[in-house]
Amino acid sequence: MKQYIVKIKSIEPATHDVLKIITEKPLHYNFTPGQATEVSINKLNWKEKKNPFTFTCFPNNDFLEFYIKIYPSHKGVTNELLKLNKEDELIIYEAFGAITYKGNGLFIAGGAGVTPFISILRYLQSKNKIGDNKLIFANKTQKDIILFDEFKKILGKNFINILSDEKVEGYAYGQINEDFLKAYINSSIKNVYVCGPPPMMNDILKQLSKLGVDKNVITVEKM
Numbered sequence: 001m002k003q004y005i006v007k008i009k010s011i012e013p014a015t016h017d018v019l020k021i022i023t024e025k026p027l028h029y030n031f032t033p034g035q036a037t038e039v040s041i042n043k044l045n046w047k048e049k050k051n052p053f054t055f056t057c058f059p060n061n062d063f064l065e066f067y068i069k070i071y072p073s074h075k076g077v078t079n080e081l082l083k084l085n086k087e088d089e090l091i092i093y094e095a096f097g098a099i100t101y102k103g104n105g106l107f108i109a110g111g112a113g114v115t116p117f118i119s120i121l122r123y124l125q126s127k128n129k130i131g132d133n134k135l136i137f138a139n140k141t142q143k144d145i146i147l148f149d150e151f152k153k154i155l156g157k158n159f160i161n162i163l164s165d166e167k168v169e170g171y172a173y174g175q176i177n178e179d180f181l182k183a184y185i186n187s188s189i190k191n192v193y194v195c196g197p198p199p200m201m202n203d204i205l206k207q208l209s210k211l212g213v214d215k216n217v218i219t220v221e222k223m
């Protein structure tokens with residue numbers, strides 16, 4: 001598999017447990033909004049440990065951008081990213097991924113599962129084609145929400161937050177369930193995009209099925 005070594009241009013916190021990493025972009029490297037790549041760290045003992053992360057920039061930017069949730073307790077790749085600085089190197093591979101934009105619809109994300117939707121929604125906004133797309137974004141608490149201000153600006157009232165572990169005025173509270181989803185689903189819905197941790201995805205797919213959403217209109221990516 002082809003690999004590309006890219007230098008980190010900047011690495012900074014985006015939330016209390018998410019890093020925003022910008023790297024060089026290899027010449028002629030290509031992806032579509034919503035796609036990901038395997039990433040490893042170009043350091044002894046870490047080169048072989050590849051984890052998938054999603055591009056959040058535009059395909060025509062001259063850099064690559066990632067938002068990466070860090071799990072210190074795993075002692076894995078994401079924890080190791082915490083030790084990196086500008087000029088350190090990552091290794092990336094070809095782009096892949098199931099989530100590409102197929103038309104107006106409902107995006108449902110849990111935590112870092114929002115990353116494929118960042119570049120899709122940014123791209124649509126840049127083309128003035130944000131339309132009636134809606135994003136339901138599920139997080140534990142308010143401080144976990146990635147890019148709140150930007151999503152609010154892009155989507156306005158179509159940016160819907162739900163928090164499972166914290167009651168905050170103006171936010172829905174609890175887990176996404178059938179009752180909650182009902183308000184955003186109708187029989188003519190053309191596309192539903194779902195991305196999040198496997199248990200959440202399984203629940204949401206069951207709920208969508210109960211609400212009569214045809215599985216052919218659902219695009220999923222498990223994280």
Ligand SMILES: Cc1cc2nc3c(=O)[nH]c(=O)nc-3n(C[C@H](O)[C@H](O)[C@H](O)COP(=O)(O)OP(=O)(O)OC[C@H]3O[C@@H](n4cnc5c(N)ncnc54)[C@H](O)[C@@H]3O)c2cc1C
Pocket residue numbers: 036051052053054055066067068069070071073074075076077078079097112115116221222223
């Ligand atoms: C297509 C795709 C795109 C993705 N894009 C993004 C993205 O843009 N941003 C993002 O933040 N995430 C993304 N993810 C998820 C991301 O790949 C994982 O969260 C990340 O690889 C976890 O790495 P880690 O360093 O925590 O653990 P790893 O290096 O995967 O594992 C290290 C060790 O931690 C332990 N471990 C692993 N998982 C758990 C667990 N759940 N509980 C307890 N112990 C565990 C295991 O012992 C494991 O050996 C994506 C996933 C997919 C499939």
